[in-house]
Amino acid sequence: MNEFFNTVGKVALGTRLRKLGDQLMEEASQIYDLYDVPLQAKWFPVYYTMAQQKDCSITQIATIIGHTHPSVSKIIKEMDAAGLINYNKKSKDGRFTTVNLNDKAMALLPNLIEQLEDARDAIEEVLDKTTHNIWLAMEDMEFELDNKSFYKRVLEKRKIRLAQEIKIIDFSTEHSERFKELNLEWIEKYFTVEPLDEASLNKPKKKIIKPGGHIYMAEYKGVVIGTCALIKFNDTTYELSKMAVTEAAQGLNVGYALGKAIIKKAKNLGANKIYLESNTQLKPAINLYQKLGFTKVVGIPSPYERSNIRMELNF
Amino acid sequence: MNEFFNTVGKVALGTRLRKLGDQLMEEASQIYDLYDVPLQAKWFPVYYTMAQQKDCSITQIATIIGHTHPSVSKIIKEMDAAGLINYNKKSKDGRFTTVNLNDKAMALLPNLIEQLEDARDAIEEVLDKTTHNIWLAMEDMEFELDNKSFYKRVLEKRKIRLAQEIKIIDFSTEHSERFKELNLEWIEKYFTVEPLDEASLNKPKKKIIKPGGHIYMAEYKGVVIGTCALIKFNDTTYELSKMAVTEAAQGLNVGYALGKAIIKKAKNLGANKIYLESNTQLKPAINLYQKLGFTKVVGIPSPYERSNIRMELNF
DNA sequence: ATTAGTTATGTAACTTGTTACGTAAAAGAA
DNA sequence: TTCTTTTACGTAACAAGTTACATAACTAAT
Structure with a gap:
């Protein structure tokens, strides 16, 4: 014994x-x-x-x-x-x-x-x-x-282990379906899908990447569990958008890793400002954006109905 | 809590x-x-x-x-x-x-x-x-x-505590009844009472102390729990006898304390030899006698029927 | 070869706690 | 005041083991 x-x-x-x-x-x-x-x-x-x-x-x-x-x-x-x-x-x-x-x-x-x-x-x-x-x-x-x-304590150890195994990779065409799926998962949970969503979710390559943006996918053991996009507004301003992490993988800082990667990418592309639009109902998301350095700004109307908060990061 | x-x-x-x-x-x-x-x-x-x-x-x-x-x-x-x-x-x-x-x-x-x-x-x-x-x-x-x-371990600690509270005192007439009782307790348990017992148990003062012997009683919290006698055989030889410890107090080294006291007394009285008679069935008793320094001797018949072993201590 | 003892296992009942839930009394809120 | 919530406490059912006992299969001893 x-x-x-x-x-x-x-x-x-x-x-x-x-x-x-x-x-x-x-x-x-x-x-x-x-x-x-x-x-x-x-x-x-x-x-x-x-x-x-x-x-x-x-x-x-x-x-x-x-x-x-x-x-x-x-x-x-x-x-x-x-x-x-x-x-x-x-x-x-x-x-x-x-x-x-x-x-x-x-x-x-x-x-x-x-x-x-x-x-x-x-x-x-x-x-x-x-x-x-x-x-x-x-x-x-x-x-x-x-x-x-x-x-x-075990939870923390698990988080550390999982975080090490999460890879941030560039979007490629075979991710198209998963990209849409991940985004619909949370939109449909909290809001309803808007026409504007349909366009960029169905044709990410055409609507996001071609105009000078970028998309990252987060992968864990070969499974894509999250995504985040950078949309070009002008030469020095980009929008952080389409941030989505599947429910099962939440709490593992996947969003933070994606955010960090997208900010780095924006810098490389010559941006000095990133903004995003969100909803104050989504508290974990707002927290994440704050952790990434975004601050609330007012006065600029959004094309999305669900959006009631705008945040910016200047650098 | x-x-x-x-x-x-x-x-x-x-x-x-x-x-x-x-x-x-x-x-x-x-x-x-x-x-x-x-x-x-x-x-x-x-x-x-x-x-x-x-x-x-x-x-x-x-x-x-x-x-x-x-x-x-x-x-x-x-x-x-x-x-x-x-x-x-x-x-x-x-x-x-x-x-x-x-x-x-x-x-x-x-x-x-x-x-x-x-x-x-x-x-x-x-x-x-x-x-x-x-x-x-x-x-x-x-x-x-x-x-x-x-x-x-607790048992040991208890033994130590109890041993400290055990007093060895001289026999006096008010102990007469208890003296008999303690001895009958074990004799009747293992053997039958012999005529020779009756005499010394009924009249300890006359049969043991008057002829130059001694009796000790062991007392715990005012209750007499054991006894031991020294009987004079001649000027230099004494018999250890009537060793009895009540069942509830066994395992507390009362016998050892009584034995030590009786040996010391014998030395003071001028003895150079103590002998005793016992029965090999009584293993704890034989163990005790060995611990006190007694060794087995052979060849001397005993007046007691229950006796089948004789032990001696020379000094 | 037969009998007695030992071993592997299952079942039942017990042990010493725990949650879950119901009820009466008190306290707080309207 | 009356209604809701909280508190004290009992009962029932459960948890994760245990001991006690029964039984079948083997081993050892006569």
């Missing part, structure tokens, strides 16, 4: 932590028997909390010990069945059920304290013998994970 | 380990969704083992990954329901069920490997950020606990 952890590597950290925890908890039960303390090991956190503080409510205990309330509810019920609980419904807020340990339960405390001390000594002994302190390691780990969840 | 761990201290190590493990495993499930790998997180160890090695049996997998066989059995069943398993009953030992991943299952491997790599990177990142490495700490901890279980 240990070999399994070694070959699988640290991916099994969760499983391994859990196994070790289970083992310790299992032994804890045996220890309770040893000390003649008629408590179940799992009752301990609840018992301990109640011993520290009178008139706890179920939810209070749950938040203190980090369980859910149904868990505490069940444990209290079991402890009650064992004759250890005093229910006081006297609270003025009728929702709360305040509970206390009764005399029988409190009488167990001295034995329990001895047990705890011995257990603590035993753990300290183990921790002293290990060169890497698991208690401190857990504190560190919990701190780090509170900061940024493991899931989020 | 974190405060709870701080006040309870390291006794809650088990719970805490388990919680952290659970959290990581919970996130693992989300990650599987992210990568479009149609495996349940809990299937992973089984899947991984089968991918590594063809024609595994249920029990084999179970031992490799450190689960019980019913657990693996269930997981395989679930994976089969998901259409990922090839059952081969072809093994010549009819008890084994050899299982394999089918093509559909193997096709998931590339995606899974990517996922594992990203997860590994994420974990390495966290481990790099922590000053105390939890992975190494767990290895240390598992090594230590394999060496000596937590239970055993």
